Structures are given as structure tokens and as C-alpha cells.
Amino acid sequence: xxxxxxxxxxxxxxxxxxxxxxxxxxxxxxxxxxxxxxxxxxxxxxxxxxxxxxxxxxxxxxxxxxxxxxxxxxxxxxxxxxxxxxxxxxxxxxxxxxxxxxxxxxxxxxxxxxxxxxxxxxxxxxxxxxxxxxxxxxxxxxxxxxxxxxxxxxxxxxxxxxxxxxxxxxxxxxxxxxxxxxxxxxxxxxxxxxxxxxxxxxxxxxxxxxxxxxxxxxxxxxxxxxxxxxxxxxxxxxxxxxxxxxxxxxxxxxxxxxxxxxxx
Amino acid sequence: xxxxxxxxxxxxxxxxxxxxxxxxxxxxxxxxxxxxxxxxxxxxxxxxxxxxxxxxxxxxxxxxxxxxxxxxxxxxxxxxxxxxxxxxxxxxxxxxxxxxxxxxxxxxxxxxxxxxxxxxxxxxxxxxxxxxxxxxxxxxxxxxxxxxxxxxxxxxxxxxxxxxxxxxxxxxxxxxxxxxxxxxxxxxxxxxxxxxxxxxxxxxxxxxxxxxxxxxxxxxxxxxxxxxxxxxxxxxxxxxxxxxxxxxxxxxxxxxxxxxxxxxxxxxxxxxxxxxxxxxxxxxxxxxxxxxxxxxxxxxxxxxxxxxxxxxxxxxxxxxxxxxxxxxxxxxxxxxxxxxxxxxxxxxxxxxxxxxxxxxxxxxxxxxxxxxxxxxxxxxxxxxxxxxxxx
Ligand SMILES: Nc1ncnc2c1ncn2[C@@H]1O[C@H](COP(=O)(O)OP(=O)(O)O)[C@@H](O)[C@H]1O
Ligand SMILES: [Mg+2]
Numbered sequence: 255x256x257x258x259x260x261x262x263x264x265x266x267x268x269x270x271x272x273x274x275x276x277x278x279x280x281x282x283x284x285x286x287x288x289x290x291x292x293x294x295x296x297x298x299x300x301x302x303x304x305x306x307x308x309x310x311x312x313x314x315x316x317x318x319x320x321x322x323x324x325x326x327x328x329x330x331x332x333x334x335x336x337x338x339x340x341x342x343x344x345x346x347x348x349x350x351x352x353x354x355x356x357x358x359x360x361x362x363x364x365x366x367x368x369x370x371x372x373x374x375x376x377x378x379x380x381x382x383x384x385x386x387x388x389x390x391x392x393x394x395x396x397x398x399x400x401x402x403x404x405x406x407x408x409x410x411x412x413x414x415x416x417x418x419x420x421x422x423x424x425x426x427x428x429x430x431x432x433x434x435x436x437x438x439x440x441x442x443x444x445x446x447x448x449x450x451x452x453x454x455x456x457x458x459x460x461x462x463x464x465x466x467x468x469x470x471x472x473x474x475x476x477x478x479x480x481x482x483x484x485x486x487x488x489x490x491x492x493x494x495x496x497x498x499x500x501x502x503x504x505x506x507x508x509x510x511x512x513x514x515x516x517x518x
Numbered sequence: 519x520x521x522x523x524x525x526x527x528x529x530x531x532x533x534x535x536x537x538x539x540x541x542x543x544x545x546x547x548x549x550x551x552x553x554x555x556x557x558x559x560x561x562x563x564x565x566x567x568x569x570x571x572x573x574x575x576x577x578x579x580x581x582x583x584x585x586x587x588x589x590x591x592x593x594x595x596x597x598x599x600x601x602x603x604x605x606x607x608x609x610x611x612x613x614x615x616x617x618x619x620x621x622x623x624x625x626x627x628x629x630x631x632x633x634x635x636x637x638x639x640x641x642x643x644x645x646x647x648x649x650x651x652x653x654x655x656x657x658x659x660x661x662x663x664x665x666x667x668x669x670x671x672x673x674x675x676x677x678x679x680x681x682x683x684x685x686x687x688x689x690x691x692x693x694x695x696x697x698x699x700x701x702x703x704x705x706x707x708x709x710x711x712x713x714x715x716x717x718x719x720x721x722x723x724x725x726x727x728x729x730x731x732x733x734x735x736x737x738x739x740x741x742x743x744x745x746x747x748x749x750x751x752x753x754x755x756x757x758x759x760x761x762x763x764x765x766x767x768x769x770x771x772x773x774x775x776x777x778x779x780x781x782x783x784x785x786x787x788x789x790x791x792x793x794x795x796x797x798x799x800x801x802x803x804x805x806x807x808x809x810x811x812x813x814x815x816x817x818x819x820x821x822x823x824x825x826x827x828x829x830x831x832x833x834x835x836x837x838x839x840x841x842x843x844x845x846x847x848x849x850x851x852x853x854x855x856x857x858x859x860x861x862x863x864x865x866x867x868x869x870x871x872x873x874x875x876x877x878x879x880x881x882x883x884x885x886x887x888x889x890x891x892x893x894x895x896x897x898x899x900x901x902x903x904x905x906x907x908x909x
Contacts, residue, residue, distance in 0.1 A: 309781055335783035349774035352767070360771045363764045364783030370792060373763035374756055384763065427783055 262287045262462050263308070263339075263431055268317035270300075270307055270486075277303040279486040280317070285431065290453060290463040292477035292494075294470075296506070299483040301466040302344055305433050308464075309341050310334040321430065336364050338430035342420040342437060344466075348408040354419055355404040358391040361426030387426075394422040398452060414445055418452075425456065432456065434465045438472055450476045474498065482506070566747060569740040570714045570729060577717075580858050584729075584739035588811060590851040591746035592804045597831040597847035598753050598840060599800025604829070605838035606766065607793035608773030609660070610668040613675025614801055614828050616655075619820040620648045621802030622809035623682060626694035629810070632687075637700035637810050641803070648802025649795045656794035660787060663776070675825050683817040693816025697809050700745070703732040734810075742811050749807070753800055757840055760796075769793055823865075830868055834875055 263285040270278040277300045285291050306312045310331040319326045372380045395401045398418040438446050453476050467473050474494040482490040484506045569584040578586045603611045624644040628635040659670045682688045708730025716725045729740040768789040771779035780786050835846025854864040
């Protein structure tokens with residue numbers, strides 16, 4: 255396999271400005287098929303913004319993004335999802351009064367062609383696709399560990415289940431790349447361990463994973479490679495052990511932590 | 519209130535079970551699976567029989583009961599359509615009367631003003647025209663959200679009325695007269711005739727009034743009621759099929775969080791437009807039936823007030839639940855006819871009722887089970903947060 259075939263997502267010199275704030279400054283990076291890439295950096299470094307530009311929430315001020323060699327510019331958000339990028343949110347954003355199963359089904363519906371007429375006449379296509387999607391949704395609920403309450407509306411689920419349900423919903427779109435924005439936020443150590451297992455499991459199922467996370471143990475333990483952002487700029491890239499030794503990272507990232515400790 | 523209802527339900531459940539069991543063989547012959555279906559069939563038949571049973575208490579003594587039932591039917595149909603727009607897709611449409619008017623005017627134009635089409639040919643045309651008007655209004659406006667959409671749609675309702683008043687081709691301020699009834703089906707005296715009941719001291723006797731089946735006269739509204747009831751049943755079936763599919767889920771997801779829906783692959787604009795077009799279509803259907811029943815329409819028949827009453831029907835019942843919307847429509851349309859003495863107070867009473875409902879039962883009288891649970895969960899979270907503050 256040649257190198258270019260290996261690359262799933264490519265950001266080339268992406269810059270985003272919000273008025274005077276440069277949230278991403280000339281960032282280039284690649285994600286290879288089948289890897290788990292960690293994206294780290296202090297608060298406000300631009301990690302979520304990076305997700306937003308990849309999924310089409312914001313248009314890059316300059317630079318290009320391509321998935322499997324196809325440019326994502328000028329594509330609508332739902333088209334990007336259909337093309338193969340799905341995400342979760344730093345602040346949980348489920349469809350609150352829909353059941354857990356229906357939340358996942360919305361994701362699974364991406365590739366369905368069921369419209370008004372197919373629904374109204376319950377065509378053979380409908381009778382094949384809808385039960386199939388439902389079966390897959392139930393499987394995904396079980397994979398992430400929310401299988402016990404498929405009919406519970408999502409606001410009634412526990413905090414951790416809601417976070418995991420978001421992962422199931424994203425997986426249901428059958429993405430090439432799944433982007434997890436701080437999936438372990440608010441988790442206790444046991445839950446974090448289970449999440450690490452889940453992330454590895456997701457990769458083993460053939461998905462490529464991009465994960466933003468603050469918990470260093472989790473990031474170092476699960477990622478194949480790590481990209482570090484600071485003030486919107488990429489300051490380092492490499493394997494977990496390389497990153498841990500990188501002086502720029504220690505200064506910028508771990509250094510601030512020490513500074514915080516000093517302040518406290 | 520809740521205690522009374524649950525008590526009643528507990529007392530009625532065994533009775534209903536017994537009726538259901540007794541009817542099970544009937545259901546089995548008809549190829550129905552569960553006890554529910556025969557029960558439902560009996561319920562539906564009872565509703566069909568309402569205009570000839572003239573049940574005491576329900577009957578309106580001062581105005582033609584069949585006519586009242588037909589009016590209630592138009593409101594129910596409208597509420598079902600508006601429930602798709604407001605309840606499912608979450609689009610506040612305050613100009614729904616516009617679609618009702620477009621349906622009525624389409625029928626008026628092709629059956630009376632500019633043609634002699636039979637009603638049953640004009641009806642599909644009215645559907646197409648209202649659906650097109652829904653798309654025409656929706657395409658430019660559904661990109662705006664929330665309150666803005668409410669204002670734009672309200673404007674649409676007014677524009678339709680004003681255009682009708684100022685367009686001679688549409689009859690101008692005088693409106694359109696002598697819109698024909700639907701053509702009779704079967705012989706002059708009707709396919710067969712059904713006598714009405716009347717009640718004296720609690721006992722029914724057979725009346726000398728008869729309804730000619732499928733014979734749409736001016737005097738007897740019963741066949742019209744049967745026509746609209748049949749339409750309502752078909753619309754409910756379509757509603758259930760669509761709601762329980764990708765389309766229904768896409769609507770709900772859009773209502774809950776439009777941005778996230780889009781990010782999860784829902785083409786939200788397309789589905790909002792679909793909800794709008796479907797809603798328009800059902801509103802137009804109601805308008806078309808109204809036109810052929812009353813035989814005369816003019817611009818003041820379609821005031822802004824009617825739009826607000828339609829919204830009230832959906833909201834009182836509980837937006838998002840089709841049975842709630844139906845109940846709301848029955849309340850809004852039937853009570854003022856039943857209690858004519860108080861008809862002048864109608865707006866005041868609805869105003870107060872709306873305020874009370876919005877303050878005390880934010881989800882409507884008859885919310886979906888899911889919504890109830892959301893409200894409950896939100897309350898619990900609120901309690902937790904309040905507790906946290908004290909700590
Ligand atoms: N929509 C926006 N408008 C203005 N500034 C924004 C917007 N989104 C993000 N930013 C700014 O971009 C920077 C990066 O934010 P973000 O990507 O959320 O950081 P994080 O790495 O913590 O996820 C912050 O300074 C933030 O204030
Ligand atoms: Mg962030």
C-alpha cells in the first residue's frame with residue numbers, strides 16, 4: 255500500500271479566524287486509516303474548533319481538508335457525515351426526548367433512502383432497511399453498554415450512559431472516521447478504563463478514531479500517535495513516548511500544569 | 519384530577535377487557551390479532567353512528583348536530599396537519615389558515631367560479647395546489663428559525679386573505695358563491711337510508727328524520743361528516759406510518775436540536791419542507807371539504823383568529839401527540855357549539871385556558887409519554903442543582 259492510500263483525512267494549512275481570534279493557525283495533519291490519533295492541548299488550544307472545521311460546522315478561512323482524497327469544502331454538514339465523518343460533542347448533545355434507540359437510529363438513517371412514499375407504502379426496501387438498521391442500532395447500544403434500556407428517553411439515562419450513547423449514535427452512521435470530543439470528561443477511573451477498552455474495540459472493528467482528551471493516562475494508553483496544539487498552532491506530533499519527551503510539549507502543555515500547580 | 523382519571527380507568531379497564539374478550543372471535547374473523555383492534559373498531563363505528571344516535575348530553579339541541587360534528591371534523595383534520603408541522607417538526611406556523619383558504623378557494627374556483635369540475639376531481643387538485651403553496655412558502659422561509667418563522671407564516675396567512683379580497687378572478691370581496699355539493703353516489707333516494715334516533719326521558723325512539731347514504735344534500739350534514747371522518751381515519755393511518763419511520767425520526771431530531779440533526783446526517787431543510795408541505799396538504803384538504811359543505815366562501819371566512827384557534831387546538835392537547843391534537847380540536851370546536859349560551863365567551867375562555875395550561879401543564883393536556891418523562895427528568899435535575907447550591 256502506498257503512503258497516499260494510507261491517508262484517510264488530511265488537513266493542509268488550515269486557518270480559521272473568528273474576528274481577531276486565530277483559533278487554528280496554519281495547521282496541517284494527517285490521519286491514517288485504522289489508527290487512533292490523539293489531539294491534545296491546553297484549554298482554548300483549538301481542539302474543538304478543529305472538530306468543527308472537519309465536520310463542516312465552520313468553513314476554514316484558508317486551507318483544505320480532504321477525506322479519502324475528496325475535498326470537504328462546500329459540502330453541507332449532513333453530506334460530510336454521509337461521506338464518512340461522525341462525531342460526539344464535548345457538551346452532551348443528544349436528542350433529549352427521543353429514546354436511546356431512536357437516537358442511534360437517527361445516525362443509522364444516514365444511508366437510508368426511506369422517504370415519504372416508502373414509509374407510507376411500506377415498500378420492500380423499507381421492510382428490508384428499517385429492521386436491519388434497528389438490529390444494528392441495538393447491537394451498537396450493546397457495544398457501548400447502554401443495551402439494557404433501549405426505550406428509555408435519553409435525558410433519563412445516567413451521565414455516563416449519555417456519553418456512551420453519543421458514541422453509539424456516531425458509530426451508527428458507519429463512519430470512516432469517528433471524532434470523540436473529550437469522551438472521558440466527568441468519568442471516574444473505572445469508567446475511564448472501560449472507555450479505553452471501548453475505543454480500542456472501535457478501532458478493531460475497522461473504524462479510524464480521532465480523540466480529544468485531557469486525561470493523559472488515557473491518551474498515552476490508547477493512542478497510536480498524538481498531535482499537540484497550542485494557541486491554534488501545531489507544536490508537536492509523534493508517538494506517545496516521543497510526545498512525553500518532547501521539550502516543546504513539556505514547556506507548553508505540562509509546563510502550564512506545573513504553573514497551575516504553583517499558582518495553586 | 520389525575521386521581522379521578524386513573525380511578526375511572528381502573529374501574530373501566532375490567533369492563534373493557536370483558537367487551538374485548540367477547541368480541542375476540544369477531545376480530546379473529548376479520549383477521550385482527552389483538553383484543554385492541556375489535557375494541558377500536560367498535561369505537562370507530564360508534565363515532566360514525568354519532569350523528570344518527572343523537573345521544574343526550576352530547577347532542578347539540580340548538581344547532582344541527584351533524585353540522586356541528588362536521589365542523590369538529592374539519593378542526594380535527596386541521597389539527598392533525600398542524601401537529602405534523604408544530605408537534606413533530608417543531609415549526610411554529612401561525613398562518614395555517616392560509617393553506618385552509620388555498621384548499622377552499624381551489625375548490626371554489628374549479629367547481630363554481632371558473633369551471634364545473636365535480637368535487638371529487640377538484641379535491642386532488644386542491645391537494646396539489648396547497649402542497650405547492652406549502653413548498654413555495656417554505657422554501658424561502660424555512661431557513662429562518664423560531665420566532666421569525668412564526669412572524670413570516672402569520673404574514674402568509676394574511677397575504678392569502680388580502681390577495682383573495684383584491685383579486686376579481688377569485689371573486690374579490692364578495693367571495694365565491696354556489697360551490698356545489700359533492701355529486702351524489704347511487705340513486706335519488708340514496709344507496710339506502712338510515713333513520714335517526716331521538717330520546718325521550720332517556721329512552722330512544724326511531725325518528726322520522728332519515729339520512730340518505732352518500733347523498734350530499736344541503737339540509738343533512740351527516741354524509742359530509744362521514745366523508746370527513748373517513749378522511750381523518752386515512753390521515754391518522756398515514757400519520758402513524760410516517761411517524762414510525764426515518765421521516766418521523768428526522769422530524770423529531772430536527773425539532774430537538776437542528777444543528778446536531780444536521781451533523782448526524784439529517785438534511786434538515788428537506789425534512790422541514792416535507793413537514794410543511796404535508797401539513798399544508800392536510801390543511802387544504804380540510805379547507806376543500808369546508809368549501810363544498812358551506813357552498814360559499816369569502817375572504818373574512820379565513821381570519822387570523824382561525825390560525826390562532828388551530829394552534830390553540832394543537833397546544834391545548836399537547837403538541838407532538840396526534841391523539842392530544844385531536845382532543846384539543848374537539849375541545850376548541852365542540853364546546854362552544856354545545857354551550858352556545860356561552861359562545862360569546864369563547865375567546866376569553868380559551869385565552870384563560872391557554873394561560874392556565876401553559877403555566878401548569880406546559881406539555882399540554884395530553885402530552886406524549888416521552889415528553890412527560892422529559893419534564894420529570896428536568897424537574898429532578900433542577901432539584902439536584904438547587905441542592906448543590908445549598909452545599
Ligand atoms: N464560534 C466562535 N467564535 C469566536 N471564537 C471562537 C469560536 N469558537 C471557538 N472560538 C475560540 O477559539 C479558541 C479555541 O477554542 P476551542 O476550539 O473550543 O478550544 P479547545 O481546544 O478547548 O476545544 C478559543 O479561544 C475560543 O474562544
Ligand atoms: Mg474543546
